[in-house]
Amino acid sequence: MTENNSLIGELAQEATSETFFSGGQNGQSHVHHVHHVHQTGIDEQELERCVSVVEDVIRRGKDEPGLYGGEDFRGAWRYIYENSHEQRLRLRVDIKKNKPSGVPLAEIDLFAFGSDGGESQSVADELVSLATSNGELFFDETTRDGFVTVSNETMKVRSVRFADWMSYRYYKETGGSSASDAALKQACSTLSGICQHEGKPGRVFLRAGQHNETGAYYLHGIGEEWRIVEVMATGWWLLDVAPVKFWKSGSGMPFPTPVSGGDIGKLWELVNIPKEERLLVLAWILEAWRPDTPFPVLELCGVQGSAKSNTQKRLRSLIDVSSAPLRALPKNVEDAFVSAGNNWVVSLDNVSHLSAGLQDAFCIMATDGAYAARTLFTNADETVITIKRPILLSGINNVVTAQDLISRTVHIELPVIEGRRRLESELDAAFNEAWPEIFGGLLDLFVKTLAMLPNTELPADALRMADFNHLGEAMAQSMGYEKGVFTALYRGNYQESVQRAMESCPVALAVILMAEDSAYEIVFDGTYKELLGKLILFRIDNEGWPKSEKGLANTLKRQLPALQEVGVILIPETGAKKSKKGRRIVIRKGERGEHSELENVRNAPEKNISPVGSGLIEHDGEPF
Numbered sequence: 270m271t272e273n274n275s276l277i278g279e280l281a282q283e284a285t286s287e288t289f290f291s292g293g294q295n296g297q298s299h300v301h302h303v304h305h306v307h308q309t310g311i312d313e314q315e316l317e318r319c320v321s322v323v324e325d326v327i328r329r330g331k332d333e334p335g336l337y338g339g340e341d342f343r344g345a346w347r348y349i350y351e352n353s354h355e356q357r358l359r360l361r362v363d364i365k366k367n368k369p370s371g372v373p374l375a376e377i378d379l380f381a382f383g384s385d386g387g388e389s390q391s392v393a394d395e396l397v398s399l400a401t402s403n404g405e406l407f408f409d410e411t412t413r414d415g416f417v418t419v420s421n422e423t424m425k426v427r428s429v430r431f432a433d434w435m436s437y438r439y440y441k442e443t444g445g446s447s448a449s450d451a452a453l454k455q456a457c458s459t460l461s462g463i464c465q466h467e468g469k470p471g472r473v474f475l476r477a478g479q480h481n482e483t484g485a486y487y488l489h490g491i492g493e494e495w496r497i498v499e500v501m502a503t504g505w506w507l508l509d510v511a512p513v514k515f516w517k518s519g520s521g522m523p524f525p526t527p528v529s530g531g532d533i534g535k536l537w538e539l540v541n542i543p544k545e546e547r548l549l550v551l552a553w554i555l556e557a558w559r560p561d562t563p564f565p566v567l568e569l570c571g572v573q574g575s576a577k578s579n580t581q582k583r584l585r586s587l588i589d590v591s592s593a594p595l596r597a598l599p600k601n602v603e604d605a606f607v608s609a610g611n612n613w614v615v616s617l618d619n620v621s622h623l624s625a626g627l628q629d630a631f632c633i634m635a636t637d638g639a640y641a642a643r644t645l646f647t648n649a650d651e652t653v654i655t656i657k658r659p660i661l662l663s664g665i666n667n668v669v670t671a672q673d674l675i676s677r678t679v680h681i682e683l684p685v686i687e688g689r690r691r692l693e694s695e696l697d698a699a700f701n702e703a704w705p706e707i708f709g710g711l712l713d714l715f716v717k718t719l720a721m722l723p724n725t726e727l728p729a730d731a732l733r734m735a736d737f738n739h740l741g742e743a744m745a746q747s748m749g750y751e752k753g754v755f756t757a758l759y760r761g762n763y764q765e766s767v768q769r770a771m772e773s774c775p776v777a778l779a780v781i782l783m784a785e786d787s788a789y790e791i792v793f794d795g796t797y798k799e800l801l802g803k804l805i806l807f808r809i810d811n812e813g814w815p816k817s818e819k820g821l822a823n824t825l826k827r828q829l830p831a832l833q834e835v836g837v838i839l840i841p842e843t844g845a846k847k848s849k850k851g852r853r854i855v856i857r858k859g860e861r862g863e864h865s866e867l868e869n870v871r872n873a874p875e876k877n878i879s880p881v882g883s884g885l886i887e888h889d890g891e892p893f
Contacts, residue, residue: 311352319345323360327367334369337377354447374450392448396435396456397463399442406460407468415464416473416516423473423514426460430519471514476521476589476613478513479561486558486715489515490523490590498527498712500558502720505529505712518611522590524708525701531709539700540583541576541683548755549679549762550584552741555715557588557614557659562736563636566674569663571683577663578618579693580683583700585661587711589613598623602630609634609656620664628671634658635677670770672831676733679759680766717747728756732763767831775814776821777828779807780856784837790858792837796851797822818851825854836860 322345326336336342349357365374400406404419406426415426424431432453439448448456472478478487486500489511497511507526533551542550553567567584571577582594595618599605605627609615615634623631637657662668669678718740725743732738738759745755771777783804784792793800797818804821808814815821822841825832829839838859842852 315348316353316356319348320356320360323349324363327360327363330364331367331369334372337368337372376451392439392452393455393459396439396448396452397459399435399438400456400460401463403438406464407471408464409473410470411472413465414473415461415468416471416514417460417464418514421510423516425516426464427457428519430517432457473514473516474560475516475518477558477560478511478515479559480513483512486719487511487513487515488524488558490517490521492523492526495523500712500715500719502716502722504716518613520592520612522592524590525705527709527712528705529709529713531706531711531713532703533707533710533714535703535710536583536587536707539696539703540580541571541686542580542681543684545758546681546762548741548745548750548758550681551711551714552737552744552755553659553679554584554587554711555718555744556737556740558715559736559740560657562740563677563734564634564657564659565734565737566631566635566660566662566669566678568667568669568678568680569661569683570665570667570680572665572685574685575683576686577683579696581616581618581661581663585614585616586700586704587708588659589616591616599627602626605630606634606656609658613658615658615660617660617662620662620668621666623662623668623670625671628669628674631660632671632674632677634660667766667769669766670773672767672770672827672829675766675770676763676830678766679762680769714744714747718744721747728753730760731756732760764834767834771828771831771835774824774828775808775810775812776804776824777832778809779804780825780828780832780837780839781835782807782809784856784858787858791855792858793854793856796853798851800854800856822852822854833859 322341326339326342330336349360361374364377368374368377400417400419404417406415406417408415416423417426417431418424419434424434435453435456436448440446474487474489476489478489479485480487484501487508488498488500489495491498491507494509495517497508497515499506499508499511505527537544537547550567553565556562557564569577569581578595585591585594589612591612591614594616596608596616598617598620599608605615615631634656635658667680669675669680721743722740725739725746727735727739728742738756741755741759742752746752771781783806786807793803801815801818801821815824825839826841832839836859838857840855840857842854
């Protein structure tokens with residue numbers, strides 16, 4: 270049994286035990302051969318005998334699992350299944366509680382019908398017919414996941430939501446009968462295959478989508494009806510049906526209905542973002558609505574009392590409303606990718622440390638990569654998860670330390686809130702009241718940004734996240750800021766993050782000290798082994814210090830972009846130039862990264878450059 274099949278079994282089991290989903294109830298059914306399993310004229314004595322046989326197997330089954338495969342149990346269980354729903358459900362609960370740990374419940378269900386599945390196979394066929402007659406089956410061309418669209422709702426074939434739909438429709442079609450876990454599992458496996466081999470390729474989005482032909486962007490989940498907002502350079506509109514497909518995650522919640530002409534300024538009264546960093550946060554929100562571009566990571570840091578969690582929760586609600594907006598750090602990389610597969614925003618709260626593996630994983634998620642691992646219960650199959658997601662982190666410490674992830678991260682330091690603290694319930698009520706206006710104001714800003722984007726040049730000194738830099742420049746200029754203001758702010762934020770990260774790397778600090786101590790442009794020219802010996806003179810911390818020239822080379826390779834930002838240039842020799850003494854490296858002084866641009870932005874006069882209601886700056890010393 271493959272991992273995917275096991276998962277479907279679990280999903281189906283959950284689906285039949287939860288409240289039935291009523292989607293598609295009014296749809297026309299073409300399944301004519303679904304039969305009723307209720308029987309008349311039950312032999313009460315025979316039923317009592319069969320119940321006694323099953324109860325005896327339940328009592329002894331943990332120690333003697335083979336009893337579940339015996340003819341007595343199979344015959345008794347089948348009789349109960351066909352003649353008494355009440356006894357079957359009661360006994361099935363007891364079986365689940367007391368069954369041998371190594372025998373799946375779905376397999377015990379199959380024991381009752383013989384090796385070919387019997388009744389369960391027949392029900393599975395009817396479920397497949399139900400789905401194919403009422404829905405459109407296809408697969409996502411990016412993830413290869415199977416989907417079905419029923420009555421304008423698109424669902425993953427391998428999901429609890431779709432299992433709920435099949436269970437409910439079968440229940441209605443049969444006048445009260447229920448499909449077994451085994452039948453649901455078989456049906457989902459068959460339908461997944463139909464999607465892959467007979468369905469057409471398509472694109473299915475989660476929360477934020479884009480139409481390639483028109484260039485329009487879409488946000489899914491407006492109001493209780495889960496309508497869709499279409500955004501273009503000419504305006505935004507609410508739609509009942511969009512030209513792109515969306516699926517809904519289990520934790521997804523709806524947006525409020527946005528108000529045209531809303532006020533973004535109300536947001537800053539409810540989140541603790543420093544005034545000089547608000548442009549960066551606004552650009553991050555808008556970029557999270559563009560699934561066709563890479564996403565920068567947003568890191569919120571601050572000591573206790575800086576409202577990190579509340580700020581994070583409200584920022585996420587503007588992009589991806591969730592019943593669980595804040596989550597703990599996943600235990601490993603695989604868990605991180607699985608969680609990201611079911612949420613548009615990866616929102617992790619109170620993060621104290623990020624392992625190297627997770628930092629690499631977040632780099633992949635930010636720029637559209639994939640995670641691959643061996644499929645469970647197989648020797649050769651591989652499961653690939655393709656994910657690109659906006660990431661939002663919060664914590665007291667600066668947890669993003671890998672230079673590769675720093676180049677993809679916007680770091681915001683939250684100040685401690687002074688004065689009277691407001692109750693969380695009071696803040697939640699205020700946010701819910703202002704939410705439609707804030708949301709509408711962001712959509713208005715998105716429209717203006719899209720209109721400005723074609724006329725905005727990408728700065729020559731743009732950083733790695735060039736799409737974000739480009740959008741930020743267009744957004745800032747659409748708000749009345751001068752050309753280059755956003756780029757200077759973004760570059761300054763990156764340079765500060767680089768310096769913070771280098772403070773935790775003793776090798777990088779030692780290289781900087783050695784460069785400052787040197788009176789020559791060429792600071793060092795020699796092998797890594799020789800460099801390791803010289804750097805010891807400038808070492809200020811033993812923790813994390815490399816023990817070999819190979820360790821030194823790996824550390825310097827990771828720190829190379831950061832050192833260049835502070836004016837220290839590393840020139841490693843290629844393998845073709847390797848000398849007999851070992852690999853060589855040259856360290857020289859270069860042009861130092863400038864912070865004056867950032868200071869100029871923060872200290873510049875702020876009059877008459879921001880539209881009324883932006884809430885970003887003051888005009889003549891008074892808030893708008």
